[in-house]
Amino acid sequence: MVIATAPVRQALHQARRTFPGEALTTVALARTWVESTLRTWDIAVPDMLPLVTSELVTNALTHTRSGLPGENVTLRLYAHEDRIRVAVKDAGPKPGRAPRLRPRNASSTHGRGLLLVEALCLEWGALTVGTGVYAELAR
Template sequence: MNATISPRTRRAPGLRRVHRLDGVPEAASVARDIVTLDLGRRHPYLYNARLVASELVTNAVTHTSSGLPGGFLTLYIEATAQTARIEVADAGPLPGARTRPRLTRPGADSEHGRGLALVAAYADDWGTHTHPDGNRTVWALWRAAA
């Protein structure tokens, strides 16, 4: 796994971190650990951010070129004491694929298709951005009520 995690990571107002992760299934677990270390255990959006980061990383590994041998993704974390933003940038669509991230309605027995529904349910806001090179970023945001 291509990620460095240090328990001594300091959290500060205006936190901005960038982590490059290998495009392997274990990256979802690593992303949860990174979010915990970067936000800190007392951050008000920690558990939602951990869940969403895990879902976004899993989607990138499963549905994009990030999951191909040698693939990678980038996890961005921004936070203040009362806000958090998670972004996952992938390596673009699988060869021949023309899909983009979207909410679906899976069947009752389906084992897949609920990831973005969870993101929508657990984030205050979320969205996607397709870059000119075909790579995509999916983001989620939490902010304190005004």
């Protein structure tokens, strides 16, 4: 994992949208929003961006307060000359829990989302402000 230490580079385009913390609908809505926003900007959607978006949003809804009733998750999308960045800001840890990476196990049926993100992205890591993660893919 690469942790961002520098501010986000100046983007050609950027957008932000907040979604309700409802796992059954939010993951698909977030994925569709990312794709349609890039198309509005006349930018091709990187092949793996929908999958990466799904994994990051699913993690936020599963492992943070964002998945609790009345909470939400916020996505930010940045288009740069050479890459696309999606950032998912969550509502913080669930009561009594602290954020942590679980041991990696590629043969497990659950818990492989961040393994996929790491394999598919140029860079990913924790947000430097608030709680959440970002991932960057080549354009």
